[in-house]
Amino acid sequence: MRSHDDIKPPSFWLRFFRWYCRAEYAEDIEGDLVERFEMRASKHGAKQAKRRFRADVLKLFRPSMIKKLEGNQKLNYYGMFKHNFKITIRSFAKYRSTFIINLLGLSTGLASALFIYLWVQAEMSMDKFHEHDEQLYQVMLNHEESGKINTKDGTQGLLAAALEEEVPEIATAIQATPTHWFGQMPLSTEDKTIKAIGKFADPAYFEMFSFPFIQGEPKTALKDKGSIVISNSLATRLFGSPEAAFGQTIKWQLLNFTDEYKVAGVFKDLPSNTTDDFEFILAFDKFRDILPPEAIHWGNYNAETYVLLAEGTDVNALNAKLKSFVKDKVEWSNVEPFVRPFSDRYLYTKYENGVQAGGRIEYIKLFTVVSVFILLIACINFINLSTAKASTRAKEIGVKKAIGAKRNSLAVQYLQEAVLMTVISVIVAIGLVILLLPQFNQITGHQIRLNFDLPLIYILIGISATTGLLAGSYPAIFLSSLKPVATLKGKLNVSFGETWIRKGLVVFQFVLSVVLISSVLVVTKQIAFIQKKNIGYNRDNLVLFANDGKIADDFNTFLLDLQNIPGVVNAGGTTHTIISGGNYTTDFHWEGENPEVQTQFGNMTVTYDFIETLGVEIKEGRSFSREFSTDTDKLILNEKAIEVMGYENPIGRKVRLWGNDMTIIGVVKDFNFSSLHEDIIPMFFKLDNVSTFNILTRIQAGNESNTLDRIAELYKTYNPEYEFAYSFLDQEFAKQYLAEQRISKLTKYFGILAIIISCLGLFGLTAFTIERRLKEISIRKVLGSNAWSIITLLNKQFSMLVLLAILIGLPISYWTTKEWLNGYAYKIELQWWFFVLAGALTLLIAWLTVSIQTFKTAKLNPAKSLRTE
Structure with a gap:
């Protein structure tokens, strides 16, 4: 049993008292504290005595008792900092190769992290600038089809008014058309005609969205059906200035629809962080006039709907309420509306079975992790290189410890050295970012600027401090722990750990x-697969341009003239481009249909010869033909539609479309008329030889330039005042995957940088190993070993490390790439050789890194090395 004499005050609190108490009071007060502790221990027990001792120490911690931190002590801290700074600069100069490698690794890693930060910031800011951002939502529709839920942003033209009128949580609801439906439309003044991208929108559009006006009043600009609102740059192109444009008249045309509009407003050009893309807006009432009456119903989706929620609205409760909104109006409907934040439409584009499942946000998460990894790799390099050079600084440490330097002061010195290295690296990294930012903007498609605002300054300070402490902590602990006697004798023992x-x-x-x-290989292969995949038609040498001006007045004649041009294989018209897909409808019914299961059909309105121009293969029946005058009430379906309908002999069968009886005359093989991210859906072609917005022309390969010149001449004979603007369909197709292409490039660049920085880390470990085994290498050379055997010896050790990394990395690579590919409906199969090649390349890079340095060492004169030893 312990006696009371063995019970001592808590050592931590006693040391704390000695640290803060003034010297003139410390001895007397400490005696009193210890005496009171012993008395309490004998009377109440050790546990209570220790608790009361702690309380007494804390009560004494007050200004009158605390040592003054001034005078010589302050000068000593300054002197120590100044001394350490000089030593650090001299160390950088003495060990130039280590300094340069550390600088390259850290600055490159920091520059990469800074680039990724700027890119993430730009991505996260998309559509966030609107004043009502927190209340601004987009209405989406979940379509239940054959046990599966598809999510679309196209809504019924009747939805917006019904929501605003019947749902009190919705303050304002508007509808607008996507710009890709119409492409560029002609706008004319008295002396010029230009083409611009436009859309239709309800009058409250500019109240809901924050696009500032230069001229006019946002609240009233679109209330008059005869008004047009144009951008600053468009006003300048048409009239010389925004001020001159206001109140002027502009003639607008879409197919056979043409009218004159008064400029009721001029807005500033759209900012770079918006997903919208338009140069003018017309009133949505005008779009209603263009649409046939039968197109406006609860089964047709011809607009996008946006709502402004009342403050304090519970979005989850609202979505639960909206679930049956459309079904309550039409029993046969299979759609369930819900709202999502408008600013989410850029980052959160992917839905699976009606549930949000990612999108671009996955890339942001990915590159955020990549930036952290690159910084970690750079810090690892610093650690490896610092410890690799420990033996060269061992005597410096031994001398300092021998003359009284404490371990914590040495640790502070090396931490200060690491922080200074990081600060220099940050400055170099900022220079690299400024130098390479224009090229980075070309890759990302953003207009990023390096603005030194408070958030960025805080981040740079945080990165400098964190990276410096992280990179310098282990070398500081390791170097300051070296024993002075051993280091002065030249014995630097490294523990197993x-x-x-x-x-x-x-x-x-x-x-x-x-x-x-592995990721770079798979991403590159997938993008190449998308570009070359057989999507059911041949997209090469297909030219797309608008049906506008006087062409629309005599469209059939123009198509015949176009087909007679040498080099033109065929030509036809379509309402929507192949790339953007067509419209969607559920008002499609057939005999034997299950009334409880509704199916959404894609539809494309086309002219004669369009299917032949596109090159889609007819599987059964025939195409639309001028020999049959009644083909306007006929339909051509794809294989998927026939499969859904369950028909074995579909030709001649009747279906009901938008309340009208139609006859199936043909079946085409399935083809993709939208993104390869999506599965092929049921669809049909409908004939309309007048109202199609676009002209698709297939030209012969090998003489494209002359053929395009002839097409332009024909176009100019109809529209002498118009500019002939065209695009190749394969180029438009590639634009759908612009995000993937950019991500692919970023992955390549940051992957290469990470690999280079990793090699610097391996260089550091190689330097350390060679330094530790220099005497052994020299003896081997004296005994007859050649340079190649020494290189092989050292490579063997590092090869084992890299092989271990490959064994760990391959399963991770397989999982990450497989998850990424799951975002595509059509994707490559992961091949074993992707990962074998990734492992082989990693091993080869490691061998080269090690061999370059070991070859240099193997060529050294052994006598010189042994003399140094």
Whole structure:
């Protein structure tokens, strides 16, 4: 049993008292504290005595008792900092190669992280600038089809008014048309005609969305059906200035629809962080006039709907309420509306079975992780290189410790050295970002600027401090722990744990390298697959341009003239481009249809010869033909539609479309008329030889330039005042995957940077190993070993580390790439050789990195090395 004499005051609190108490009071007060502790321990027990001792120490912690931090002590801290700073600069100059490698690694890593931060910031800011952002929502529709839920942003033309009138949580509801439906439309003044991108929208559009006006009043600009609102740049192109444009008259045309409009407003050009793309807006009432009466019903989706929610609205409760909104109006409807934040439409585009399942936000998460990994790799390099050079600084540490330097002061010195290195690297990184930002903007498609605002300054300070402490903590602990006697004798012993920490860091680096190389290979293969995939028609040498001006007045004659041009294989018209797909409808019914299961059909309105121009294969029946005058009440369906309908002999069968009886005359093989992210859906072609917005022309390969010149001449004979603007369909097709192409490029660049920085880390470990085994290498050379055997010996050790990294990295690579590919309905199959190649490349890079340095060492004169020893 312990006696009371063995019970001592808590050591931590006693040391704390000695640290803060003034010297003139410390001895007397400490005696009193200890005496009171002993009395309490004997009377109440050790536990209570320790608790009361702690309370007494804390009560004494007051200004009158605390040591003054001034005078010589302050000068000593300054002197120590100044001394350490000089030593750090001299160390950088003395060990130039280590300094340069550290600088390259850290500055490149920091620049990469800064680029990713700027890109993430730009991505996250998309559509966030609207004044009512927190209340601004878009209405989406979940379509239940054959046990599966598809989510679309196209809504019924009747929905907006009904929502505003019947749902009190919705303050304002408007509808607008997407700009891709119409492409560029002609706008004319008295002396010029130009084409611009426009849309139709309800009068409250500019109250809901924050596009500032230069001229006019946003609240009233679209209330008159005869008004047009144009952008600043469009006003300048048409009239010289926004002020001159206001109140002027503009003639607008869409197919056979033409009218004159008064400029009721001029808005500032759209900012770069918006997903909208338009140069003018017309009143949505005008669009209603263009649509046939039968097109406006609860089964047709011909607009996008946006709502402004009342403040304090519970969005989840609202969505639960909206679930049956359309079904309550029409029993046969299979759609369920819900709202999502408008600013989510850029980052959260993917829905699976009616539930949000990602989108661009996945790339943001991915590159945020990549930036952290790159910084970690750069810090690992610093650690490896610092410890690799420990033996060269061992005597410096031994001398300092021998003359009284404490371990914590040495640790502070090396931490200060690491922080200074990081600050220099941050400055270099900022220079790299400024230098390369224009090229980075070309890759990302953003207009990013490096503005030194408070958030960025805080981030730079935080990165400098965090990276410096992270990179310098281990070298500081390791170097300051060296024993002075051993270091002065030249004996630098490295523990088993320290060795494996370094090796583990290198393995971690190369695991990331394997993952990045695999990802680059898979992303590149998938993008190439998309570009070359047989999508059911031949998209090469297909030219797309608008049916506008006087062409629309005599469209059939123009098509015949176009087909007679040498080099033109065929030509036809379509309401929507192939790339953007067509409209969607559920008002399609057939005999034997299950009334409880509704199916959404895609539809394209086309002219004669369009299917032949597109090159879609007719599987059964025939195409639309001028030999049959009644083909306007006929339909051509794809294979998917026939499969859904369950027909074995569909030709001649009747269906009901928008209240009218139609006859199936043909079946085409399935083809993609939208993104490859989506599965092929049921669809039909409907003939309309007048009202199609676009002309598709297939031209012969090999003489495209002359053929295009002839097409332009024909176009000019109809529209001498118009500019002939066209695009190739394969180029438009590629634009759908612009985000993937950009991500592919970013992955390549950051992957290469990560691999280079990883190699610097391996260089550091190689330097350390060679330095530790220099005497052994020299003896081997004296005994007859050649340079190649020494290179092989050292490579063997590092090959094992890299092979371990490959074994760890390959399963991770497989999982990450498979998850990414799941975002595509049509994708490549993951092949074993993708990952074998990634591993082989990683191993080859490691061998080259090690061999370059070991070859240099193997060529050294052994006598010189042994003399140094």
